[in-house]
Amino acid sequence: MAVPIILGAIAGATALYGVVKGASGAIDHSNAKDINTTAQSLVDGANRSVEEQRKATNTVLEDYGTRKLRAFNGVIADFVDTFGKLKNVKAVHTPELDKLNLGDFSKITLQALRDDYALLKSSGLGLGSGLGGGAALAFGAYNGTMLLATASTGTAISTLSGAAATNATLAWIGGGSLAAGGGGIALGTMVLGGIVAGPALAIFGHIVGNKGEEALNNAYSNLEQARTIKKEAELMCSKLEAIQRVSSLANTTFSKVSSKLRRAVSDLTSTVEASGVNYARYSDEEREVVFRSVKFAQLVKAMIDTPILDENGALVLSTEKRTEEIAALAA
Template sequence: MPIPLIVGVAAAAAGIYGAVKGVRGAIDHSNAKDINTDARSMVKSACETVEDQRKLTNSILEDYGQRKLRAFNGVIADFIETFERLKNVELSQSPELDKLAAGDFSNRTLSGLRQNYQALKDAGLGVGAGLGGGAALAFGAYNGTMLLATASTGTAISSLGGVAATNATLAWLGGGSLVAGGYGMAGGVMVLGGIVAGPALAIFGHILGNKGEEALNKARSNMEQARTVCDEAKLTVKKLKAVETVTALANNTFSMVTSQLRRSVTDLKKVIEHEGADFRNYSHESKSVVFRSAKFAQLLKAMIDTPILDHDGSLVLSTEKRVQDVAAVANGQKTFLDPISA
């Protein structure tokens, strides 16, 4: 009676095979769960790192914008009022100012400062006014020409907050969320100068309803996506850190030049008080005071005209060198300031 024995052995083998497969399926499900947990943890950590750096970058840009506004309502307004009291000023007598391209200071730099200050007042940002978060961010990121666009009448046609709201990078920097393509940050879209870091926390597919092997394959696919998110997050953080570094340099340089201009304006007021307003009657030392005040006003205008970000929200690569040059001229380490390239 060999046949029943063979059937019995086959049935036992099938049972063992089924049991092994069941165990393997359970192991695959367990491994899939572990992989998915690791993938989620990686993405969560990457998103938190981006968010932390976003807050730092946003903060330094806002601080820079507030510093610019304080300068306009303070030392720049004071300089304009004091310098305009002078008569018969001939700045071309200063070789140092000629190298700064300040021979046309009265026609260009002073006029530009006046226009920017007037545009700020037209936007309701005169003395005593403050900047909201989006406006401060935009004022820190952009230069005077980009930010204070004016019509032929001289009336400001773009609000500071509006500029921030319409720029994807500034909207994300200021708010931490951005709707793009139908997805928000929870859906995995983070935009910075064209970099898309995602998908984010919601990337992972269901595994519970899948068979063990299918679940494991899905989890491995999720892990690959998580690695991609982490790589893109690292790139985003790198770009954010670069913006933060350049903005911090600009902020410190702007503060230093502002202090130098403030001291120069104080000295200029003393000259006017003791020697009158006619530049032709000034002593050599008094003319040097006029030259210095014009020099630092010129440098401050150069800073105002130097943007941190371009229209697309990317870091302007030439800005760091430009700011370093302004600092070198202000500290007497350099006498020549290249014109801003178009």
């Protein structure tokens, strides 16, 4: 009878092991579910933070681009027209602007402003027109040379085709899918300092199978991936915040400088109406009026020529310092 007793004991132990193992598997599955919930929460929070910062950065860049367009269609056009009437003005030198390496304001500089404005009008962005979101972004992010190079190809800036659309960062900030060289930039794709994030930042699969231990290990793996994504999102946000901060500074500075140019052009217009267009006959006070208009026109042009982003979508590190220098000179 000893053998049946032993076999019965083994069967009982096996059954007990099965119960314990089953309970352990159920606990593992429950823990895996909790861990995955935590991981998903981390990813969802990271996604929300990046999206909120993206929208904030987009808003500031669009506003800056729109402001620059208004200046071209308004005060810059007025300056070009009024200053262009003057005779016997070979060059106007403004020593206080030497630190910005702007040089003399000559007929060459004036012609460059004329050419820029002509390109804007030929691209459908003249007086009375508006900017689409993508074009406003490009106008805010790029300097005049980079942006107007797009227009010189004969393609309207308002379509944001050509070189501007190849910038993945700018396309992502704009939140749209923009055609680029026959291909495309998918919505939600961003490249900032080597960081690449997919649209949904999705990393999780289903907890499947009967092996609770495997589900638990997968959940821990998901949690590590979620923590990595959270860190990458924080870095993305910091880069977007930097772009927003510099764009906001540029926007404020440009507004102040263009306002001063507007007053200076008004004074210049009054001088021309009162004393004619022969600069050689102007008094020192009248020449000072000309100097002031040129000074602020140079500062406005310096702002237009100072990009926020480079062609690869990275923040131009020198822009903040240069903008602060321009603001100081305009004070």
